[in-house]
Amino acid sequence: MFEYDDKYEALNRIIRECNNIVFFGGAGVSTASGIPDFRSKDGLYNQHDVRFDDYSPEYLLSIDCLMDHPDIFYEFYRQKLNVEGIKPNGAHYKLAEMEKAGKLMGIITQNIDGLHQKAGSKAVAEVHGSTLRNFCNKCGRKYPADFIFKSETAIPHCPVCGGMVRPEVTLYGEALPRDAWMQSVDWVKRADCLIIGGTSLVVNPAASLAYMFSGKYLIVMNRDATSRDSAASLVFHENIADVMARIEL
Ligand SMILES: [Zn+2]
Known part of the structure; x- marks a missing residue:
């Protein structure tokens, strides 16, 4: 482990060394943008x-x-769950920069707000889906977020076939989307550095990804302690946007 002041130096040393970094993030990444954490006290x-x-x-x-x-x-x-008008924060933007710089292989997110893509990230696996996408339960036609959030009827229906339009979000009782999950497992297995950020690692099966990593450096950035802290090369309990701001590319 490193002394406090050396932690950021060590963080930058690892970022310089690694070119297949994967970021696995949860609600804490979005709280700085004003989206409540589902499990925190004020969530x-x-x-x-x-x-x-x-x-x-x-x-x-x-x-x-x-x-x-x-x-x-x-x-x-x-x-x-309406995220209209909510903007990405420094953590989202830094991750987008890391991707452009060829450092970051992909982002695995448990968030359903689409903020990583809004910040410019391309390689994003949304393991719980996204509120920005919706589809008709019956015919499969796709609809934008506003179709539900601005619907004039209590239950949004497909104008073509009359089926119920629902969000492409993984609800309790549903399996994770297969493609996003397979992509996530592949990234984690190939990563030389895994950064776990803003997630308390209590929601399975997504949290089990953290245990599949066998690469060189595990870095944890989360306000509260997580079950992987003891296995990590570096642990930051500071605000994730503040920690990310000190990454130099
Ligand atoms: Zn339909």
Whole structure:
């Protein structure tokens, strides 16, 4: 382990040495942009909204809720998950720069806000999908985010076939999208450096990716301790955007 002041020097030394870096990120990457962390004290799960008090947040974002009570699902979804007008922060932009510089192989994200792409990143595997994409349950036609967020009816329906339009988001009770998952496993296995950022590593199966890494350097950047801290070459419990800002390319 390194002394505090040397940690950033060590971080830059590792970034200089490695050209197949993979970033695996969670909610903490987006909190600096004003998106609530689902599990933190001030996050979505602790916003006691009277209207939804009869249901757990896990239920409100589950496939069961979408199928059995779509009116409740969409009301909650529209109130809580609209990212219109939300901008990427320094961490998103630094990762996009690292990709352009040929350092970063890919970003694996548990976030569903599309902020990495907004910051300019191209190689992004969204293991929980994205609120920016929607599709008709019946005919498969694709629709943009506004189709749900600005829908005039409680439940958005496909104008072509009448099927229900739903977000391409992995809900509780659903499997992860296969392509994004396979891409993530491939990246992690080929990485020389894995940076785990803004995730407490409690949500499986995505969190199991952290254990598949067998490359040279594991770096953890998360406000709270994680289950991989003890295995890491470097651990930062500081704000992830502040840590990223000190990476020199
Ligand atoms: Zn349709």
